[in-house]
Amino acid sequence: MxxxxxxxxxxxxxxDRVEFKGTTGQRGEACRxxxxxxxxxxxxxxxxxxxxxxxTGQLVSDxxxxxxxxxxxxxxxxxxxxxxxxxxxESHQAIVCRVEGGAQKxxxxxxxxxxxxxxxTVKMPQEQYATxxxxxxxxxxxxxxxxxGDVSLxxxxxxxxxxTAKIAVAEGRLSADVxxxxxxxxxxxxxxxxGDQPLNGAMALFGKGLMYYPQCILKLxxxxxxxxxIFLDNRMVEGNIIQLQSEAMAFCFKHLNLSGVVRxxxxxxxxxxxxDALRExxxxxxxxxxxxxxxxxxxxxxxxxxxxxxxxxxxPEIAVQGAFPGMASTPRNPTIAKVLYLRKAIExxxxxxxxxxxxxxxxxxxxxxxxxDHGFIYTVFTRPTVQEWKDKIxxxxxxxxxxxxxxxxxxxxxxxxxxxxxxxxxxxxxxxxIVEYLREHPSASRxxxxxxxxxxxxxDGVKYNLxxxxxxxxxxxxxxxxGGHWEVCD
Numbered sequence: 152m153x154x155x156x157x158x159x160x161x162x163x164x165x166x167d168r169v170e171f172k173g174t175t176g177q178r179g180e181a182c183r184x185x186x187x188x189x190x191x192x193x194x195x196x197x198x199x200x201x202x203x204x205x206x207t208g209q210l211v212s213d214x215x216x217x218x219x220x221x222x223x224x225x226x227x228x229x230x231x232x233x234x235x236x237x238x239x240x241e242s243h244q245a246i247v248c249r250v251e252g253g254a255q256k257x258x259x260x261x262x263x264x265x266x267x268x269x270x271x272t273v274k275m276p277q278e279q280y281a282t283x284x285x286x287x288x289x290x291x292x293x294x295x296x297x298x299x300g301d302v303s304l305x306x307x308x309x310x311x312x313x314x315t316a317k318i319a320v321a322e323g324r325l326s327a328d329v330x331x332x333x334x335x336x337x338x339x340x341x342x343x344x345x346g347d348q349p350l351n352g353a354m355a356l357f358g359k360g361l362m363y364y365p366q367c368i369l370k371l372x373x374x375x376x377x378x379x380x381i382f383l384d385n386r387m388v389e390g391n392i393i394q395l396q397s398e399a400m401a402f403c404f405k406h407l408n409l410s411g412v413v414r415x416x417x418x419x420x421x422x423x424x425x426x427d428a429l430r431e432x433x434x435x436x437x438x439x440x441x442x443x444x445x446x447x448x449x450x451x452x453x454x455x456x457x458x459x460x461x462x463x464x465x466x467p468e469i470a471v472q473g474a475f476p477g478m479a480s481t482p483r484n485p486t487i488a489k490v491l492y493l494r495k496a497i498e499x500x501x502x503x504x505x506x507x508x509x510x511x512x513x514x515x516x517x518x519x520x521x522x523x524d525h526g527f528i529y530t531v532f533t534r535p536t537v538q539e540w541k542d543k544i545x546x547x548x549x550x551x552x553x554x555x556x557x558x559x560x561x562x563x564x565x566x567x568x569x570x571x572x573x574x575x576x577x578x579x580x581x582x583x584x585i586v587e588y589l590r591e592h593p594s595a596s597r598x599x600x601x602x603x604x605x606x607x608x609x610x611d612g613v614k615y616n617l618x619x620x621x622x623x624x625x626x627x628x629x630x631x632x633x634g635g636h637w638e639v640c641d
Contacts, residue, residue, distance in 0.1 A: 152235050171204070184272045210242065356487060384405075428510035456531055519533075
């Protein structure tokens with residue numbers, strides 16, 4: 152590095168990838184920062200810059216170089232730290248230590264691992280360190296590629312396996328030569344079968360019997376106000392990733408404000424927080440959670456926000472406390488992520504945040520805040536205020552809502568003095584179309600309703616409306632979920 156290049160670097164100031172030290176007397180602090188850089192995308196430490204950001208250099212002797220060399224021996228695993236000496240004047244030199252992201256993450260200095268959060272070096276959480284240790288130990292050590300002794304193919308929903316393959320072929324994400332009707336071969340192709348035993352990833356994606364998997368539980372809560380003092384709806388749902396995403400979206404459709412928007416010939420139902428953004432955030436939480444933790448993915452709806460959380464920490468490659476569109480992504484569970492990509496539940500890795508932001512921009516609401524706290528990653532959407540919502544829907548749009556208490560669930564028709572929003576429980580266009588379709592096709596599935604009824608809503612929206620129609624006693628289910636049928640109540 153030339154003096155001109157170094158002067159320019161110093162003038163730009165410290166950042167998430169650059170840190171200055173006055174002298175090598177601060178080599179301990181500098182090594183901790185270098186450790187964080189090794190655990191991330193790399194960075195540069197410069198000795199010989201004053202607190203005011205002035206390039207001063209320092210006196211460099213043989214003993215100075217030996218002190219640095221001894222300090223660099225305290226990295227684990229061992230690594231060479233590239234070091235340059237740049238003449239500042241006739242007697243002073245700046246010392247430049249520049250490293251790339253290490254190939255054997257995680258690295259520790261003096262027995263402790265570190266990471267970079269914006270322009271600060273902090274201790275790496277234990278769970279994150281353990282995750283990187285597993286990654287260093289090899290692909291096969293991942294939770295998704297391990298297996299439990301008591302599960303078999305009987306515990307896997309093979310119909311969902313074949314359905315995933317059919318979707319993948321239709322979308323061009325899987326070769327048309329694949330036999331989509333051979334679920335065992337498909338699981339093997341997906342990397343989710345060892346011999347005849349399904350791996351953990353198969354159970355997380357397609358499992359039926361999940362009593363041995365506390366990770367496959369979703370917590371859902373709807374709170375009164377802005378804290379957790381009083382809840383109006385609180386439940387825990389067990390299921391695989393596909394089922395849990397559907398349950399989460401149905402919960403959102405049940406408890407978030409809903410407006411009717413006419414597009415073309417059909418009336419579409421639109422959530423106050425865009426459904427596409429919520430769906431992407433939920434599937435990201437389920438797909439990329441830390442599965443070695445028994446903690447649950449949670450969805451919490453408050454008066455002013457929607458919080459989605461999952462166990463885990465940001466990958467150390469993410470150097471900022473937050474996320475942004477276009478950010479490179481290293482999936483924590485690449486096999487699970489690959490299958491969800493084939494199923495078109497997620498898009499290409501790294502695009503999820505961008506899709507969420509774009510959906511929010513289109514709906515004219517703020518992008519969510521994404522942050523890490525005490526071993527969990529949070530995605531927090533801000534709900535529109537009463538006035539913002541009234542302005543968007545025109546103040547008199549028909550709304551659908553369910554008032555839930557600890558004792559009972561009831562429907563009402565009212566105009567609240569607090570919000571001025573008229574809530575009516577007359578059937579929407581979508582609900583009327585569903586009723587008429589079920590009258591002719593009582594055994595129809597939710598997907599069949601989406602594909603054949605001409606209703607411009609998602610499968611999650613159909614699930615919500617079916618539940619609403621049951622609450623309103625317009626339809627009832629006869630028999631089990633699989634093998635039963637719908638009966639229209641005239």
